[in-house]
Amino acid sequence: MKLESILLGVLARHPSTGYDLKKYLDNHGRFLRSNTQMSQVYRSLGKMESSGWVTHTVQQRPGATDAKTYRITDEGMTVFLDWLTGPYSPPTRFQDPDFSARITFAGFMTREQLLRLIDIELTTRREEVARHRFRDRRQAVDTSAPFDEDLATLVGEWAHEGGARAIDAYLERLEMLRRVLLDAPEGAGARELLSLLDAH
Numbered sequence: 001m002k003l004e005s006i007l008l009g010v011l012a013r014h015p016s017t018g019y020d021l022k023k024y025l026d027n028h029g030r031f032l033r034s035n036t037q038m039s040q041v042y043r044s045l046g047k048m049e050s051s052g053w054v055t056h057t058v059q060q061r062p063g064a065t066d067a068k069t070y071r072i073t074d075e076g077m078t079v080f081l082d083w084l085t086g087p088y089s090p091p092t093r094f095q096d097p098d099f100s101a102r103i104t105f106a107g108f109m110t111r112e113q114l115l116r117l118i119d120i121e122l123t124t125r126r127e128e129v130a131r132h133r134f135r136d137r138r139q140a141v142d143t144s145a146p147f148d149e150d151l152a153t154l155v156g157e158w159a160h161e162g163g164a165r166a167i168d169a170y171l172e173r174l175e176m177l178r179r180v181l182l183d184a185p186e187g188a189g190a191r192e193l194l195s196l197l198d199a200h
Contacts, residue, residue: 003044004053006032008080009105011054011072018042018068032097032104045070053079080105085113090124094170111181118178125171133164 010016010024018041025036048054053076059067072080084105091098099121106114137160141147180196188196 003033003036003040004048005080005083006101007041007044007048008053008072008076009084009101009108011070012077012080012105012108015069015071017070018045021045021070029104032101048076051079052076081108084108088117088120090121094121094125094128094167111186115178115181118174118181122171122174122178125167125174129164129167129171 006025006029007021010021010029016024018038022036022038022041025033025041045054045056049056049070052073054070054072056068056070059069061067084102085108088099088102099117102117103114109117137156139156141149141152176197180193184193184196
C-alpha cells in the first residue's frame with residue numbers, strides 16, 4: 001500500500017495542507033503507516049500533482065510562510081476509488097495496514113463493497129488460522145554458540161499464544177462488523193449503526 005493512497009483518501013474527504021496531512025498521519029492515521037516524515041508527504045504530493053491527481057492553491061499569510069492547500073482532482077478521485085474498491089489481495093500478516101487503510105475510507109464505498117472486502121479478509125484469515133494454528137512449532141538447533149532451548153521454546157510459545165489471541169479477537173470484531181452491516185436497515189444513520197454495534 002502506497003502513501004499516495006492514504007493521502008488521496010484524506011484529500012477526497014477535504015482539501016488539506018501538507019501540514020494537515022502529516023498531522024492526520026500522526027494522529028488518526030497513525031496505525032496506517034509508521035513514522036511518515038514531512039519530506040515524504042511533500043514528495044508524494046509533488047508526484048501526485050505531476051500525475052494530475054491533485055492540484056493546489058496558495059494562501060498568502062503575512063509574516064509567515066504561504067500555505068499550499070491541496071485538492072483532489074477528478075482523475076485523482078478515480079485513482080483513489082479504483083484502489084479502494086478494486087481487487088484486494090490480503091497481505092500475509094493481518095497486522096499489515098492495507099485492510100485497515102481501506103476500511104478507514106469506508107464512507108466512499110457501498111455497503112456491498114465493504115461486505116465484499118470484509119468477506120475476503122475473513123476467508124483469508126480463517127484459512128491461515130486453520131493452516132497454522134496447530135502446526136509443528138519445533139525448530140532444529142545446530143549451533144556452536146551457547147543456546148538455551150528451554151528459553152527459546154518458552155518465548156516461541158508465548159509469541160504463538162499471543163498471536164493466536166490477537167487474530168481471534170480480530171476475526172471476532174470483523175464478524176461483528178459484518179453482522180451489523182447485514183442486520184442494519186438500508187439507509188440507517190450513524191446513531192442506529194452504532195447502537196447495533198453496541199448490541200452485538
